[in-house]
Amino acid sequence: xxxxxxxxxDAHDAAFLERVAGPLRAPELLDETFEARLMEKVRxxxxxYRPASPTAGSTSWWRTERAxxxxxLRGLAVAAGLAGVIALxxxxxxxxxxxxxxxxxxxxxxxxxxxxxxxxxxxxxFVDSRASTVEIVGDFNAWTRGVTRLERSAAPGVWSASVAxxxxxxxxxxxxNGSRWIADPRAPTTSDDFGTESTVIHVGPxxxxxx
Amino acid sequence: xxxxxxxxxxxxxxxxxxxxxxxxxxxAVRMLGSRADADDVLQAxxxxxxxxxxxCQDRERFGGWLYQIVVNECRTFASxxxxxxxxxxxxxxxxxxxxxxxSEHEMEKDLGTHVELALGMLPAxxxxxxxxxxxxxxxxxxxxxxxxxxxxxxxMRVKRACDGLRDLLEGVYHD
Numbered sequence: 517x518x519x520x521x522x523x524x525x526d527a528h529d530a531a532f533l534e535r536v537a538g539p540l541r542a543p544e545l546l547d548e549t550f551e552a553r554l555m556e557k558v559r560x561x562x563x564x565y566r567p568a569s570p571t572a573g574s575t576s577w578w579r580t581e582r583a584x585x586x587x588x589l590r591g592l593a594v595a596a597g598l599a600g601v602i603a604l605x606x607x608x609x610x611x612x613x614x615x616x617x618x619x620x621x622x623x624x625x626x627x628x629x630x631x632x633x634x635x636x637x638x639x640x641x642f643v644d645s646r647a648s649t650v651e652i653v654g655d656f657n658a659w660t661r662g663v664t665r666l667e668r669s670a671a672p673g674v675w676s677a678s679v680a681x682x683x684x685x686x687x688x689x690x691x692x693n694g695s696r697w698i699a700d701p702r703a704p705t706t707s708d709d710f711g712t713e714s715t716v717i718h719v720g721p722x723x724x725x726x727x
Numbered sequence: 728x729x730x731x732x733x734x735x736x737x738x739x740x741x742x743x744x745x746x747x748x749x750x751x752x753x754x755a756v757r758m759l760g761s762r763a764d765a766d767d768v769l770q771a772x773x774x775x776x777x778x779x780x781x782x783c784q785d786r787e788r789f790g791g792w793l794y795q796i797v798v799n800e801c802r803t804f805a806s807x808x809x810x811x812x813x814x815x816x817x818x819x820x821x822x823x824x825x826x827x828x829x830s831e832h833e834m835e836k837d838l839g840t841h842v843e844l845a846l847g848m849l850p851a852x853x854x855x856x857x858x859x860x861x862x863x864x865x866x867x868x869x870x871x872x873x874x875x876x877x878x879x880x881x882x883m884r885v886k887r888a889c890d891g892l893r894d895l896l897e898g899v900y901h902d
Contacts, residue, residue: 529889536892537861539842543749544756546766551744554773558737561777655728658742697749 543695636681636719640688642666642700645673647692654688654714656681661691683720689713729786732777740777747790750863751797757858758801760847764808772800794873798855805851845895849888856881857888 642650650666656679657663666675689699699713728746731739751772755765775796776783783792846854859870860881867878874881 532893533861533889536842536845536896540757540846540858540862541753544753544762544765546748546752546762546769550748550766550769551741554744554770555738555741557770557774558740558777561737561774653745655742655746658728658739659745660742661745 543697545695636683637678638681638717638719639676639678640666640690640700641674641676642690643674644692647673647675649693650675651691651694652677652679652688653691654686656686656688661694666690681717681719684718686717686719687714688717689715729780729783729789732780737777740780743776743789744773747793750790751793754794754858754863755797755801757843757846757862758851758855759804760843764804768800768804769797772797775800791869791873798859798873801855802851841896842892845892848895849891852876853884853888853891856884857892860885 640652644650651661652664652666653659653661664677664679666677668674669676689697691697700715728739728742732743748769751769752765755768755772756762759765759768772793776793779796783789846857849857855874856870856876859865859873860867865873867881870876870881871878876884
């Protein structure tokens with residue numbers, strides 16, 4: 517079969533471009549003081565944006581410490597709720613142990629969520645037999661590295677971590693070996709105009725799946 | 728996090744920095760050819776983003792909005808740098824000798840270094856278009872939205888960048 521010269525040319529060009537662009541896609545890291553220096557400038561500017569409530573002062577409501585009075589009965593109810601979450605997670609893990617490891621082995625990543633009325637515990641599972649470290653960053657930990665590391669499980673190449681998330685929309689991504697940033701390959705991802713992919717999860721009573 | 732910053736919690740801006748720093752850094756380092764310069768430019772870009780954050784309340788658009796700022800800061804920096812070089816280095820033969828010397832030295836290094844060196848020799852607008860298209864892997868529509876340059880002009884810049892890289896790297900790749 518005679519090869520179309522234009523196809524050959526296109527393939528040649530694509531191969532050349534890949535060889536050129538490949539090395540340029542390697543991550544670059546700045547001085548580790550970059551963020552501290554930047555945030556110092558931000559603090560020097562002062563808060564440019566004021567809270568909506570005139571009584572809230574310069575501290576946002578979610579950073580304000582609050583004294584909450586809890587009656588013994590209500591305290592018991594909250595404790596029961598948290599214990600329920602743990603029990604739910606544990607039960608879910610036990611009941612899935614066989615099939616989940618099989619599913620995990622089949623797929624690069626999978627996620628299971630257990631819900632309760634008070635706390636949503638989301639278990640993140642990532643599979644990569646060549647990874648030496650796996651961590652997860654997301655809006656729930658302010659995209660901070662080194663905070664939420666996945667632990668190796670008994671199954672080869674399977675990493676997991678359980679994270680307590682408030683209800684709502686969350687974005688996250690995995691960081692492999694401290695540098696490679698990838699969105700959850702098993703879940704639908706969102707790519708912003710930046711070309712940076714992350715995964716979106718909606719946590720709440722009626723939704724457990726990623727969108 | 729954007730909502731938090733706009734509500735007066737300046738510390739939440741650190742989360743946005745962490746989220747987007749890596750991609751911004753790669754682009755700026757490739758564009759400017761220097762981590763030190765990229766550091767300066769990104770400090771300025773993130774500060775501009777902080778000051779102008781109210782103009783971007785749609786968090787789905789924050790990445791593209793920030794990218795516009797980074798691209799513009801890189802352009803401004805490169806433009807100032809070019810003026811400085813024109814002012815202080817008028818000896819074209821000296822420049823040629825320096826480039827040739829650097830090229831010979833870099834020949835001994837790895838392939839990535841050759842590519843970075845060749846990229847640095849392209850005109851800034853071609854380098855920018857090439858990086859956004861093939862390194863950041865954005866569509867022409869996205870690049871047009873970020874740079875404000877028309878799609879046909881972008882395609883021409885990318886084609887010229889590819890041609891230029893092919894010429895510059897001819898001796899490196901033996902196809």
